[in-house]
Amino acid sequence: MVEVRGLSKHFKEVKAVDNISFYISPGEIVGLLGENGAGKTTTLRMIATMLKPTSGTALVNGYDLIKEPHKVRSQIGILFGGEVGLYDRLTARENIRYFADLNEMDSKEAEKSIENLIKLLGMEEFIDRRVGKFSRGMKQKVAIARSIVHNPSVMLFDEPTIGLDVTSSKIVQDFILSCKGENKSIIFSSHSMQEVEKLCDRIIIIHKGKIVEDGTLDEMKTKYGQDLEEVFLRLVGESR
Amino acid sequence: MNIKGVLTVFNKEIKDLFRDRKTLVVGILIPFLIFPLIFGLMGRGIESSTKKVEENLKIGVVDKGNSSLSKFLKSQQKVTVIDSQDIQKDVKDGKVYVGLIIPENFDNMVNENKQVDLKMVMDDSSQSSMMAQGSLGAMIEAYSKEVVKSRLTSRGIDPIILTPFTTSIETVSKEQGGFTKFMMSLMLPLMLLMYAVSGPLAAAIDLGAGEKERGTLEPLLTTQTSRMNLLFGKFFAITVMGVIGVISSIAGLMISMKISPGVFGGKGGLSFPIPALVIMGILTILLTMVFGALELSISIYARSFKEAQTYLTPFTFIGMAAAYGTYAMEIKNVSLFLFNIPLVNASLVMKELINGLFNPVHIAITFVWIFVYAAAAIAFARYMFSRERVIFRT
Incomplete structure (x- = not known):
C-alpha cells in the first residue's frame, strides 16, 4: 500500500513535482503516464527515498518516507529502465547476493530467495557466470532478481522496458504481472500508451509535475469518449 | 553507519577491483615493475660503460x-x-x-x-x-x-x-651506504607522496564515477544500507588499493636497489630502524586515506569516467610539487614553519627519518596536521555523498 500526500520537489526554481497525491492498493498496478520530464522519475525517486521531498510525504505500508526512510526502503523494490546497472566483473549470483546483503537479509534467507529466483526466472545456466558478456535478456533477468531478492511488497518500475527488444520487454512485463499475482503494490512509470493499457489497473497522467487525471482506463474512455492516446494528448495539450 | 554494512560494501568492492585487470595493472603491477625496469636499464648502461x-x-x-x-x-x-x-x-x-x-x-x-x-x-x-x-x-x-x-x-x-699533511675521511653515519641514504632521502618521499596520490586514483574513479556510468549507483541507493555504509565501504577499499600500490612501488624500489646497486651509489640494501619504517608507513597510509577520500568525493561528483579523470589528473601534480619543493632542502636546517604546510611536512619528516633523525616535535606536528586533513577529507566526502545535486548530477 502506498499513499502519496501532497508530494512536491523543487530544483531551484523548477517545480519537478508539484503537490501530487495518489494511492496504490495491494495487488494493483498503477501506471504513471507522462512525457519526458513530466516528473515521473522524480516521483519514484522520492518514494524510494533517494530524493528528499521539498514538501509533502508518502506512506509505504504505513512507514513515512521522511521519518522512516530505512523502513520504507525495506518495503520497496525498484527496477530501472535503460542501463540495467550490474557489476560486470561479478557473477549473476554475486550481483544478486550483494543486494540481498545490502538489504540486510541473513545468509540463509538470502540463499533461499536467490535459489527461488533462479528457478522462477530460468537463470540456472548462467547464474555463476560473470555478467559482463551476458545478453540483454540475461542481464534483465539478473536486474529483476536483484530488485526483488528481499521480497518487497511494493514495486516501483521506472520505464523498465525502455530500449529493450521484444523478448526482454516480455520478460519484464511477465514479471510485473507476476508481482501483481503476489499482491504487491506496483507503480509503473512509462510513456508507452500500449504498455500502460496492457498492464495497468489504473492510470495517473502526470504533466509538468502535476497530476492531470487519475482513473481506470474505462473511466477515462467513458469520461472523454476517446482512446488513451487521444485522452493523453488532450489532457497534456490542455495544460500546455 | 554500521560495521556489517560497511564490510558488505568493502568486500564487494575489493572483490570487484581485484577482478579488474586495468586496476591491477595500473595500481599494482606498474608501480611494482617501473623502478626495477628504469633502474635496471640505467644500471646496466652504467655497469657496461664502466x-x-x-x-x-x-x-x-x-x-x-x-x-x-x-x-x-x-x-x-x-x-x-x-x-x-x-x-x-x-x-x-x-x-x-x-x-x-x-x-x-x-x-x-x-x-x-x-x-x-x-x-x-x-x-x-x-x-x-x-x-x-x-x-x-x-x-x-x-x-x-x-x-x-x-x-x-x-x-x-x-x-x-x-705533502705537508694527509687527509683521511671518516663518515658520521655509523652504517655503510651514506650515499644510498642520500639518494633515498631524495627519492622515497617523492615516491611515497606520488603513490599516496596516484595509488587510490584508479579505484576512486571506478567506485565513484564508474558507479554512475554503469548505472549501478541508483539501485544501490534504493537498498536499506545507508549512504555512509556505501561511502565508508568504498573509502576503505580505495585506501587498501592505494596502500597496496604504495607497497608495490616500495617493493619495486627495494628490488631495484638489490639488482642495480650502482645506480644508488652503494652495494645495495638499506635498512631503516623499525620505528622509522612504522612512522613512514602510517604517514603514507594516512596520506593515502586523505587523497582516497578527496578523490572519491570528486569522482562521485563527475558524471563519467572521463570527467573524473580530467578532474583528478591535477592531483598527481600536487604530490609531485610538495615532494620536489623539499627535494633539495638541507634537512638539518629546516624551519619549523614548514612542518605546518600540507604534504611538505610529510615529505620533510620522511627525509628526516631516512637520514636517521627522529624529531618528536616535527613528527607530532605533522601527524596532527595529517589527522586534520584526513578528518576534513572524510567530512568533505560525507558532504558530497549526502548532496542530491552531486549524486544525481547528470
Whole structure:
C-alpha cells in the first residue's frame, strides 16, 4: 500500500513535482503516464527515498518516507529502465547476493530467495557466470532478481522496458504481472500508451509535475469518449 | 553507519577491483615493475660503460717524439695505446675513448724542467669517454708526481716536502651506504607522496564515477544500507588499493636497489630502524586515506569516467610539487614553519627519518596536521555523498 500526500520537489526554481497525491492498493498496478520530464522519475525517486521531498510525504505500508526512510526502503523494490546497472566483473549470483546483503537479509534467507529466483526466472545456466558478456535478456533477468531478492511488497518500475527488444520487454512485463499475482503494490512509470493499457489497473497522467487525471482506463474512455492516446494528448495539450 | 554494512560494501568492492585487470595493472603491477625496469636499464648502461673502460682503456695518442709518457701509459695494465693520425675523428667515432696530444719535444722540456702543455681530447656526450678521461688524467697525474719526485731527489730534497699533511675521511653515519641514504632521502618521499596520490586514483574513479556510468549507483541507493555504509565501504577499499600500490612501488624500489646497486651509489640494501619504517608507513597510509577520500568525493561528483579523470589528473601534480619543493632542502636546517604546510611536512619528516633523525616535535606536528586533513577529507566526502545535486548530477 502506498499513499502519496501532497508530494512536491523543487530544483531551484523548477517545480519537478508539484503537490501530487495518489494511492496504490495491494495487488494493483498503477501506471504513471507522462512525457519526458513530466516528473515521473522524480516521483519514484522520492518514494524510494533517494530524493528528499521539498514538501509533502508518502506512506509505504504505513512507514513515512521522511521519518522512516530505512523502513520504507525495506518495503520497496525498484527496477530501472535503460542501463540495467550490474557489476560486470561479478557473477549473476554475486550481483544478486550483494543486494540481498545490502538489504540486510541473513545468509540463509538470502540463499533461499536467490535459489527461488533462479528457478522462477530460468537463470540456472548462467547464474555463476560473470555478467559482463551476458545478453540483454540475461542481464534483465539478473536486474529483476536483484530488485526483488528481499521480497518487497511494493514495486516501483521506472520505464523498465525502455530500449529493450521484444523478448526482454516480455520478460519484464511477465514479471510485473507476476508481482501483481503476489499482491504487491506496483507503480509503473512509462510513456508507452500500449504498455500502460496492457498492464495497468489504473492510470495517473502526470504533466509538468502535476497530476492531470487519475482513473481506470474505462473511466477515462467513458469520461472523454476517446482512446488513451487521444485522452493523453488532450489532457497534456490542455495544460500546455 | 554500521560495521556489517560497511564490510558488505568493502568486500564487494575489493572483490570487484581485484577482478579488474586495468586496476591491477595500473595500481599494482606498474608501480611494482617501473623502478626495477628504469633502474635496471640505467644500471646496466652504467655497469657496461664502466666495465668496458676498466677492462680495456683505449687511449689514442699523437706522439711524434715517442715520449716517455706514452711509454709509461703503454706499461699500464689494461690500457691500450693506439697511435692516432686523426685524434678528433678517432675519439668521435669511438675507436678510442680518449685522446692525448703529446708535444714532440716532451722529454726535452721535462729534462729542462720546463712546463709541458698536454692536450686531452674527449667526447663529452659519451659516458665511456668521460670515464676514460678521468682515468687518463689520474695516470698523467701519477706520472707527473714521478717526474717531480725525481727532480727533487736529484736536488737532494725529500719529496715529502710537497705533502705537508694527509687527509683521511671518516663518515658520521655509523652504517655503510651514506650515499644510498642520500639518494633515498631524495627519492622515497617523492615516491611515497606520488603513490599516496596516484595509488587510490584508479579505484576512486571506478567506485565513484564508474558507479554512475554503469548505472549501478541508483539501485544501490534504493537498498536499506545507508549512504555512509556505501561511502565508508568504498573509502576503505580505495585506501587498501592505494596502500597496496604504495607497497608495490616500495617493493619495486627495494628490488631495484638489490639488482642495480650502482645506480644508488652503494652495494645495495638499506635498512631503516623499525620505528622509522612504522612512522613512514602510517604517514603514507594516512596520506593515502586523505587523497582516497578527496578523490572519491570528486569522482562521485563527475558524471563519467572521463570527467573524473580530467578532474583528478591535477592531483598527481600536487604530490609531485610538495615532494620536489623539499627535494633539495638541507634537512638539518629546516624551519619549523614548514612542518605546518600540507604534504611538505610529510615529505620533510620522511627525509628526516631516512637520514636517521627522529624529531618528536616535527613528527607530532605533522601527524596532527595529517589527522586534520584526513578528518576534513572524510567530512568533505560525507558532504558530497549526502548532496542530491552531486549524486544525481547528470
